[in-house]
Structure formats: C-alpha cells, structure tokens
Amino acid sequence: MHKVVFVTGNEGKFAEVRDILKPFGIEVIQDKNGYPELQEDELEPIAAYGAQYAANKLKMPAMVDDSGIFIKALNGFPGPYSRFVEDKLGNSKVLKLMEGETDRTAYFKTVIGYCEPGKEPLVFPGVVEGKIAYEERGTGGFGYDPIFEYQGVTFGELGDAEKNKVSHRRRAIDSFLEWFKDKLENPESKN
Numbered sequence: 001m002h003k004v005v006f007v008t009g010n011e012g013k014f015a016e017v018r019d020i021l022k023p024f025g026i027e028v029i030q031d032k033n034g035y036p037e038l039q040e041d042e043l044e045p046i047a048a049y050g051a052q053y054a055a056n057k058l059k060m061p062a063m064v065d066d067s068g069i070f071i072k073a074l075n076g077f078p079g080p081y082s083r084f085v086e087d088k089l090g091n092s093k094v095l096k097l098m099e100g101e102t103d104r105t106a107y108f109k110t111v112i113g114y115c116e117p118g119k120e121p122l123v124f125p126g127v128v129e130g131k132i133a134y135e136e137r138g139t140g141g142f143g144y145d146p147i148f149e150y151q152g153v154t155f156g157e158l159g160d161a162e163k164n165k166v167s168h169r170r171r172a173i174d175s176f177l178e179w180f181k182d183k184l185e186n187p188e189s190k191n
C-alpha cells in the first residue's frame with residue numbers, strides 16, 4: 001500500500017480523490033493545515049508551488065488539488081478565484097450574472113500538484129466541458145456541482161460514483177496515475 005498526503009481543507013475533494021485512488025492501492029491521508037495559495041491566472045503554478053511547499057514542510061510526498069470553474073460568457077471567471085466567489089456570491093448570484101446569456105459553455109479544471117521532498121513539483125491537469133444550468137439542480141457533490149451540467153445532467157444530480165468516472169478531478173488523477181505507475185515500474189528513470 002502506498003501512502004500520499006493530500007493537503008486540502010475541502011472534504012468533497014478529499015473524499016473524491018480517496019475513492020478514486022483506493023482501487024489502485026494508494027491510501028490518501030488528509031492534511032488540513034493548508035498551503036500558501038499564490039494569486040495567479042492559471043491553476044498550474046498554484047498547484048506546483050503548493051505541492052512543493054507541502055512536501056518540504058511535511059518531509060514526505062505531498063499532493064494538492066487546485067480547481068476552478070471557467071465560464072465562457074464571463075471571460076473565464078471565476079477560474080482560479082472560484083473559492084472566493086463561492087464564499088462571497090454562491091451559486092444563486094453566479095446564475096444572476098448569467099441571466100440573459102445564451103452561451104452557457106463552461107469547463108471545470110483540476111490541477112493535481114505532486115512533489116517529493118527536495119524534488120521539483122509535477123502538475124497533472126484534468127478538464128471536463130459542460131454548461132451552466134439555468135437553475136440549481138441536485139443535492140450531490142459540492143461547490144458549483146448543482147449548476148454545472150454535463151451531458152444534460154448536473155454534477156449535483158449525478159451520484160458520487162458517476163461523477164468520479166467523468167469529472168475534471170478524475171481526469172487529473174488518471175494523468176497522475178499514468179506517471180505514478182510508470183515510476184513504480186521504473187524507479188530509477190523518473191523524477
């Protein structure tokens with residue numbers, strides 16, 4: 001069994017990453033102590049810096065997840081500021097900003113940052129494309145899930161297991177796993 005520390009205060013993220021990695025023999029341990037989140041227009045540098053900070057502080061391999069929802073009609077807003085906007089506006093006010101907008105195109109993105117002590121951080125992005133619904137639907141998931149429609153169904157309406165098959169987070173973790181499995185098979189050749 002491999003162990004990875006996942007630094008996040010978000011229980012929804014933690015539960016998803018734990019469930020996705022479990023079948024691969026990777027045990028995920030949550031660390032709620034946080035990391036400095038850079039203010040950047042892209043998620044990658046935020047995740048890279050956070051993972052390196054956490055690995056060097058904890059002296060063990062560390063993972064972070066920086067995520068956001070990017071709405072086309074709002075020029076990509078809230079993107080990296082999704083946490084702040086969720087806290088200050090919430091889904092109902094985001095829907096107000098979208099009133100009158102017929103182009104509902106949006107995507108969710110997760111960047112997994114992973115780092116081992118003394119090494120360079122690696123980033124693994126995952127994206128899922130969808131649409132902003134006209135009203136909140138469903139009580140599952142967390143955050144923006146009730147207003148994000150994937151193939152006509154909101155992430156709030158999908159069960160956890162179904163969301164974990166198609167989500168941005170799932171895609172980012174799949175990309176991490178590809179690298180991680182390769183590293184287990186060829187321990188000398190990578191990173």
Ligand SMILES: O=c1[nH]c(=O)c2ncn([C@@H]3O[C@H](COP(=O)(O)OP(=O)(O)OP(=O)(O)O)[C@@H](O)[C@H]3O)c2[nH]1
Binds near residue numbers: 013167
């Ligand atoms: O509907 C959603 N489905 C998701 O799958 C999802 N993943 C993240 N989010 C939201 O996007 C922001 C990310 O901010 P974020 O990456 O800084 O995370 P966070 O501050 O919640 O936790 P931490 O990991 O930083 O401690 C926060 O508002 C999250 O609630 C999601 N919303």
Ligand SMILES: [Mg+2]
Binds near residue numbers: 037
């Ligand atoms: Mg955060």
